[in-house]
Amino acid sequence: MLYHLLKPIAVTGINLFYNSISVENQDRIPKKGPVIFAANHPNTMIDPLIVAASCGRRVSFLARSTLFFNSFISWLLTTLGIIPVYRKNDAKDDMYRNEEMFSATYRHLERNHGLLIFPEGASTPERVIHKLKTGAARIGLGAEEKNNFMLNVQIIPAGINYSASTKFRSDVHCRFGRPIKLIDYKEKYQKDNWSTVEEITDQLRKALEKLTATVSDKEDEDIVKSLESIYKKELTVNLGMDKKSKSDDFKISKGIIKALEWFSINKPKWTLDMKRSIFQYMSMLDRLNIKDDFLSTGQSKVTFFHRIQSWFFLIIGFPLFVYGVIINYLPYKISGHLAVWSVKGHVAAISSKKMTIGLGLFVFWYSLIILLFSFMGYSFIWTTIFFATFIPAGNFSLYYYRKAKNYQQHIRFLTIFYQKRILLYQLIEKRLNIINELNRAKDDYFAQLNKNSNH
Structure with missing residues (x-):
């Protein structure tokens, strides 16, 4: 009752705070039966609201035990279906109580409810998927084992992508991955439960990396952001994609990240020189206090x-x-x-x-x-x-x-x-050189992709 009363308020809150919340692949979520949503976690308490508003299911989620700091809050959170997790770094002496947590999650799944888990553990704003904890796999497989693998528990990966997570009236794009059906792991689990848990966790990590515009190396965050600023609009037009589509916007960001990783491995010197040139250009923009948009040749003329x-x-x-x-x-x-x-x-x-x-x-x-x-x-x-x-x-x-x-x-x-006309001309020339280099790199990258696909 309380959940259904508060959910519209929370959904209204996030819809007022964010400009748009788009959802992709919602059809992959089963309408009935036990599910575990496993999502990345860049934005603390906003993330569960985004998933809950996007998945079309009632979900309960795990939260650190320190949130249950008095009897009223404990009652409120428990009534909303929130389950406390006792972590080593903030509840070391109470970790034995995690048996209660596992029992509570099993009961939720046995009732065909949905659970939301953030397997990274802590919430961080970096565009990186951090090492995943094994909780999602252990809970799902534990519930199946307890019920002789008759529950048909599915783990649904969920990727949450923010255009600017802390900025008012920015955009959110939530993408759901293909379900991981735990019944498929019955025989493996019965032979070696821990290696099966690790296998599912690794599969979940790969799914979250596909569903989010994250980088494998944290040091690449700044260069990806700069590339998106300089080259994203031009790529969108060149590839015939829809500028208003959040799905296409995600694909462009993901393509930039994959291309950067490929060039870092295959052409490290060129990549290093390109990074240096782009950072110099962005630094000049900052000093002049102007945006890249005003130097873009793709901008329509102001009549x-x-x-x-x-x-x-x-x-x-x-x-x-x-x-x-x-x-x-x-x-x-x-x-x-x-x-x-x-x-x-x-x-x-x-x-x-x-x-x-x-x-x-x-x-x-x-x-x-x-x-x-x-x-x-x-x-x-x-x-x-x-x-x-x-x-x-x-x-x-x-x-x-x-x-x-x-x-x-x-x-x-x-x-x-x-x-400062001369300085501005130098800046425009530098930008054109960068764009020309990126266009050549794009052609090389696509040629290599086509070559690999033909083998």
Whole structure:
């Protein structure tokens, strides 16, 4: 009952926080029967909400035991189906109680419920799949063994991809992998249970690597981010993919990562030189405080008509922008500052803190405004209409602000063009050289892929 009551609130929260949440391969999830969702974990408490909102099943999930810090919280979390895990680094003396955890998960699976597990253990924002713990395989196989392999437990890998996990109104893309059917491992498990657990865990790791735009080497994160900034849009157009499709966007990122890994192995010197050149270019952009978009040859030309449109939008939209700021700015900024302060450097927790603190502050702030408005003598209908404008006005203000920042970048670009024209020409030439090198590398890479596929 409580789960069904709170789930719409949580789903509303993440839909307000993120601009879009897209789901791929949802048809791979069985509508009935016991399932274990095993997902990567870059964003603490947001990750379980994303999977729960995307999978179409009721799920319970495992959480560290330290969250159950008093009797009320323990009751609340247990009622929601959350099961405590006693980890060595934060509950060393209580690790014997993990037998209770295993028993609870078995009961959930025996009732044909869904479980959500984050096999990496800890939540980290890096674009890396860390070493997986064996819990998902052990729980699934343990439940099957207890029930003579009659449950038909399936492990569903889930890859969660954020465009910018801590940024308000960014995008999320959740991808589900092919089910790992534990009944297929019955004979292996009965012969050697531990090697079977390790085999399934390794299969799960490979699945999560395919489902996420993660790198195998943490040191490659920055270069992948730079390549996405410089080359992603051009690749999308060249390969005939849809710029608005989150699935195609993921494929491009994944292709960039795979190509980088191939060149690092097969052409290490070229790769090192290319990295150095790209980092120099990105550093120059930072010093000039301009974006790569303004140097891209693929950008459409800004005509006089477009400039008039931009000015018209900025002038006409300004009063609504101010209105949205008055209504929303204070709780928006306070929640952001409180979130950063409260996580104490734990970046992966910023989004969940922003969302929970923000929900509380916005509810309080909106209620206060509504009370003041009603005390001024306005009718219920006018008060309701007034309230209905709060969120749309806030979204418009954010959109207006980003448009204004973009136009400011245009002005900044023109200023640099007139004041530092030679430097700008050098920057454009450097970018063209990088793009030409990347295009040649792309052709070499695809030729090699075709050659390998023909053998």
